[in-house]
Amino acid sequence: MRYGFLFIFLGLLVPxxxxxERIGDISETSAFEQARRFFSFQxxxxxxxxxxxxxxxxxxxxxxxxxxxxxxxxxxxxLSHAVLPGVALGFLWNMSKDxxxxxxxxxxxxxxxxxxxxxxxxxxxxKEDTALGLVLASFFAIGICLLxxxxxxxxxxxxxxxxxxxxxxxxxxxxxxxLMAIITVLAVLLIAIFYKELLLTSxxxxxxxxxxxxxxxxxxxxxxxxxxxxxxxLQAVGVVLVSAMLITPAAAAYLLTDxxxxxxxxxxxxxxxxxxxxxxxxxxxxxxxxxxxxxxxASLVFVLAFLxxxxxxxxxRWWRRQSRSAQIQRENTLKAIYHVLEGRSFEGEGVSLxxxxxxxxxxxxxxxxxxxxxxxHQMATLHEDxxxxxxxxxxxxxxxxxxxxxxxxELYLTNEASIAPDHVHDDAExxxxxLGEETVRQLERTLNxxxxxxxxxxxxxxxxxxxxxxxxxxxxxxxxxxxxx
Amino acid sequence: xxxxxxxxxxxxxxxxxxxxxxxRPVLWGVDVEVTAGQLVGVIGPNGAxxxxxxxxxxxxxxxxxxxxxxxGEPVEKNLQRVGYVPQRESVDWDFPVSVMDVVLMGxxxxxxxxxxxxxxxxxxxxxxxxKVKMLPYADRQISNLSGGQQQRVFLARALAQExxxxxxxxxxxxxxxxxxxxIVAILQELRKQGxxxxxxxxxLTTAREYFDSLLLLNMRVVAFGPTKAIxxxxxLQRTYGGRLTILSEVAEAxxxxxx
Numbered sequence: 001m002r003y004g005f006l007f008i009f010l011g012l013l014v015p016x017x018x019x020x021e022r023i024g025d026i027s028e029t030s031a032f033e034q035a036r037r038f039f040s041f042q043x044x045x046x047x048x049x050x051x052x053x054x055x056x057x058x059x060x061x062x063x064x065x066x067x068x069x070x071x072x073x074x075x076x077x078x079l080s081h082a083v084l085p086g087v088a089l090g091f092l093w094n095m096s097k098d099x100x101x102x103x104x105x106x107x108x109x110x111x112x113x114x115x116x117x118x119x120x121x122x123x124x125x126x127k128e129d130t131a132l133g134l135v136l137a138s139f140f141a142i143g144i145c146l147l148x149x150x151x152x153x154x155x156x157x158x159x160x161x162x163x164x165x166x167x168x169x170x171x172x173x174x175x176x177x178x179l180m181a182i183i184t185v186l187a188v189l190l191i192a193i194f195y196k197e198l199l200l201t202s203x204x205x206x207x208x209x210x211x212x213x214x215x216x217x218x219x220x221x222x223x224x225x226x227x228x229x230x231x232x233x234l235q236a237v238g239v240v241l242v243s244a245m246l247i248t249p250a251a252a253a254y255l256l257t258d259x260x261x262x263x264x265x266x267x268x269x270x271x272x273x274x275x276x277x278x279x280x281x282x283x284x285x286x287x288x289x290x291x292x293x294x295x296x297x298a299s300l301v302f303v304l305a306f307l308x309x310x311x312x313x314x315x316x317r318w319w320r321r322q323s324r325s326a327q328i329q330r331e332n333t334l335k336a337i338y339h340v341l342e343g344r345s346f347e348g349e350g351v352s353l354x355x356x357x358x359x360x361x362x363x364x365x366x367x368x369x370x371x372x373x374x375x376x377h378q379m380a381t382l383h384e385d386x387x388x389x390x391x392x393x394x395x396x397x398x399x400x401x402x403x404x405x406x407x408x409x410e411l412y413l414t415n416e417a418s419i420a421p422d423h424v425h426d427d428a429e430x431x432x433x434x435l436g437e438e439t440v441r442q443l444e445r446t447l448n449x450x451x452x453x454x455x456x457x458x459x460x461x462x463x464x465x466x467x468x469x470x471x472x473x474x475x476x477x478x479x480x481x482x483x484x485x
Numbered sequence: 486x487x488x489x490x491x492x493x494x495x496x497x498x499x500x501x502x503x504x505x506x507x508x509r510p511v512l513w514g515v516d517v518e519v520t521a522g523q524l525v526g527v528i529g530p531n532g533a534x535x536x537x538x539x540x541x542x543x544x545x546x547x548x549x550x551x552x553x554x555x556x557g558e559p560v561e562k563n564l565q566r567v568g569y570v571p572q573r574e575s576v577d578w579d580f581p582v583s584v585m586d587v588v589l590m591g592x593x594x595x596x597x598x599x600x601x602x603x604x605x606x607x608x609x610x611x612x613x614x615x616k617v618k619m620l621p622y623a624d625r626q627i628s629n630l631s632g633g634q635q636q637r638v639f640l641a642r643a644l645a646q647e648x649x650x651x652x653x654x655x656x657x658x659x660x661x662x663x664x665x666x667x668i669v670a671i672l673q674e675l676r677k678q679g680x681x682x683x684x685x686x687x688x689l690t691t692a693r694e695y696f697d698s699l700l701l702l703n704m705r706v707v708a709f710g711p712t713k714a715i716x717x718x719x720x721l722q723r724t725y726g727g728r729l730t731i732l733s734e735v736a737e738a739x740x741x742x743x744x
Contacts, residue, residue: 069580193599200590203580206571210543211594211646212564258626260581 031284038283046283048177049169052236053279053294055180056245057271059187059229061253064246065267066222068254070202074129075117077243078136079223080230082113084143084239087164091150097161099175103231110227113139143239167238167291169279180232187225191264198222199260236275238291248298249274252305255312274298328433330377333370334399335406335432336360337380337391342457350388400460405432407453407460408443414454415447421454494557496521496650496681497542502551504534504541510549511537513705519683519698521649524676526696526712527685530725533703535685536572539652542683543567555650565594568648570639570656578628584638585623588614591645606645613644616671633664640668644675651675651682658687669695689721 041047067076086109090102113135120131150161163171172180191198201208201218209215226246233242249270253263278294307315336359340351343359356367371389374380379395382388391399406428413424435443453459495518502515511534519525527535540546542553544560555563568591591613592606602610614620617637622630630638636656643651657665672682672695683700686692692699693716701707701715701724708715708724 069577071577196593196596196601197598199582199586200593203582203587204571204576204590206540206545206575207569207590207642208593209545210564210567210569210571210652212561213593254581258581259583259586263581 034284038280044174045170045172048172048174049236049279049283049290050276052172052177052180053169053275053290054272055177055184056229056233056236057249057273057275058268059180059184060233060242060245061249061267061269061271062187062191062264063222063226063229064248064250064271065253065260065264066198066202067226067246068250069260069263073243073247074132075114076226076230076246078117078132079110079114079227080234080242080246081136081143081239082139083107083110083227083231083234084140084164085109085146086143087161087234087239088143088146088150091161092146099173099179103179106231106234107224107227109139109143110230111224114223114227140239163235163238163289165238165240166289167234167236167241167294169236169282169290172235176232176235183228183232187229190221190225194218194221195261236279236290237294238289241291241295244295245271245274245298248295248302252298252302255302255305255309270298270301274301326373329370330373330379331398331402331433333360333367333374334379334391334395335402337389337395338399338403350383350390352388356389402432404460405435405440407457408440408447409435410455411447411450411453411459412443424454493521494554495519496556497683498554498557499538499542500551500554502538502541502553503549504537504546505549506534506537506546511704512541512702515551515706517700517706517709519681521681522676522679523681523698524672524696525681525683525698525700526692527683527700527702528689528692528724529702529707533724535702536654538702539654539683539685543569543652566649568643568646568651570643570651570653572654573632573635573639573658578630578635580627582627583623584614584619584625584627584630585610587627587638588623588641588645591642594646609647610641610645613641614638616644617641617667631661633660636660637664637667640671644671649680651680651684653682653684655685655687657691665691692716 037043038046038050041050064076067073083106086105086107087102088105089109090105091097093101093105116135117128117131120126120134121128126134147161147164197208197213197218200211201213201215205215230242230246233245237245250263250267252270253266256266257263274294274297277297278290281293281297282288282290305313307313310316333356336356337351340355340359353364353367353371356371357364360367371380371382374389374395375382378392379398380392381390383390409428409431410421410424413419413427414421449461451459451461497517497519499515499517502512503510504512504515511532515538527538529535537546541548542555542560543564544553553560556566560567585607588610589602589606592602592609596602596606611620611623614623617640619634619637619641622634622638627635627638636659640653640656643653656668660668672684675682676697684696686695693712696712698710699712699715700709701720703724708720
C-alpha cells in the first residue's frame, strides 16, 4: 500500500524538473548545469552527500536484510523513531551539531527504546506489536517536543537540525561522512567475519543454542549495529523514513533470491542506488528533502522486483501462465489433427481446415489462426493457400506424445485407481500436458505396456514417435501410424 | 570423539531435575541415567514436558533444581558431542538458504568462531544428505520441500554434527511413510555405531517397535526401562490417563505467583 502510494508520488515529483527542460527557457540550462555540477564532484557538499548516501545504502542494506529474515522489520521502525530524543539531547550537550555527541545520544536513546520494548513484553501480557507501537509513538513525541524547544531557544547554530526529521544529504559535513565510513566498515567487517553465526542464529536459534553459540550475545551485537546504522543514516534520510531504507532494499532483494549472501549483496546495491539517486534528485531541486527521494528510489526498486522478479514477480508469473496456456492450446490443436488422421486410419497426408474445424467444433477462422500458431512454432506447414495443415516431424511427435499421455492416463485411472471409464476423460485433458517422460515410462511399466486405452483406441508408442520423420516426408500411406506391434 | 572408551562415563545423567517453562513448573524431580548405545523413546501426552526435558538436558532452560551431566561433565562443556533435531515448525522455511546451507550448519559447532566451512565439511554434508537420500535436492531452496523432505534435511544436519548423544524432537511428526521408515533405519544404524539417542515420539503403536527403551513422562518420570518391560497397560494408563491433578494444580499456582 505504502509503496504504491510512493510510486505515484515519484511520478508527480520528477516532472517538476523535466518540465522545465521542455519549456526550454533558462531553467533548462540550469538543470543541465546542476547535473554537470553534481557529476563533476567539484563541490565538496556534493561529494559528502554522495559518499554519505552510498555508505548509508550499504549499511542499511546489510542490516535491513537481517531485520527482514528475522521478521523484525517493525522493530527497525521503532528503533529509528526512538532515537529522536537522543538527537535533541546530543545537540543540547554543547548546543551545537557535534556529530559524535549526537551519535552517542541517538544510540543511547535507541537502545533505551529497544530495552523498553523488551521490558514491556516480559513484564506485562502485552504482545510485541503493541509494545513497539507504544515505544515508537512516545519516544517520537518526546523528540519532536525537544526539537521544537531547541528551534525556539537556540541562536544561529541550530541550522540543519530539522534535517533529522526528513533528511538532507546536503547538510552532511566532513565529520559526518567520516563517522558514517567508520560505522559502515565496522558493519561490513562484523557481518563478513560472523556471517556463519548470524546466518545460523537467524535461521534456527534453538539449534544454534544447542550447538553452543552465544545466541543472545549475537542478537544484541546485531541490534547495536542496527542502532549504529540507523543513527548514521539519520541526517541524510531523517527519522521518519530511515526504517524504509532498512526494509525496502532488503525486501526487494528477498523477492529476487533464495540465498542469504546474495540477498545481502543485492540489498546493499539497491540501498546504494536509492541513496545516490536520492542525493542527486535532492541536489537538482534544492528544497526537496533527501529522505523521501531516497525512499521513493528504493520503493521503485521494490516495485520493479515485485512486478518483474524472474520467479516471484507478478508480471513474470502472469507471463509464464500466458505462455503455458498458449502451449496447451497448441497441443490441443495437434491432438485434434491427430484425431482427424486417426479417424481416417491415417490415410492421406494433410488435414483440411474444414475437417479440423469440425473436429474442434470451431470456425474455420479460429482453426486457421491455431494452425498459423503451429506454423510459427515449426509444428506444421500450411498448404494450398492455407487450406490444409501438414504436421512436421516435430509436430507429429508432440501430437503422438499428447495422445499417448492422454490415453495412458485414462487407462491408469481406470485400471489402478478404479475410476469408471466415463469419468476419466476430463482428468486426462489436464494431465496430458504435464506428464514428464519419466512418469510416462513408469506408467507404461505399471500398465504392462498396454496398447489400448479404456475406450479401445490404440495408444501411440515409441515406434510412432520415432517414425515421425520418415512418415511425414514419405508416401501418403505408410504402415506404422497408430500402434504397430 | 569416542576415544575414552576405557572409562566410559554415561552419556546422559539427569538428577532431581525440576524445570519450569514460562515460569510454570512442567517437570518435577526427574532422575534418569541413559547408558551408551540406547535408542530411547520419550513418550507422554501433550504438555507432559517432553520437549522441555530435552531442552533442559541441553542446557537451554534454567533449572529450578537438580543437575545435568553429559558424558560425566556439565553439558556446556560437552555440547560438541550433542546433536539436536528441533521440531520442524520451529523455523521459517521461507528463509533464504539452500538445503546444503542447512546441512552445513551441522558443522558449525565444530568450526568455532571465525572459521568458514571447508571442503571437507562440504564433503561431510554431502555424505549426510546422501544418507537421507536428499543429495539431489542439495541446491534447492528449503521452502520447495515437502514436510518429509524438510525432516530429512534436519536429520542430515544432525548427522553432520557427528555427535555421540542425540536429542530429537518429534522427528516423525507429519512425515510420509517412506520418510518414517528411512528415519527409523538411520536411528537404528546410529545406535549400532554406539550413539545414544533420545527421541520424542507421539505415536504409541509405533513406539513399541521403534525403541529399545522408553521414558514414560507426564510431568514426572512414570517409568523408564526396556520397552518390553514397561510397555504395559498399567504404566501407559498412569502416563496418559491418570494425570496427577494436584501436581498440575500446584504447577498452575506456582506459575501464577511467578507472574
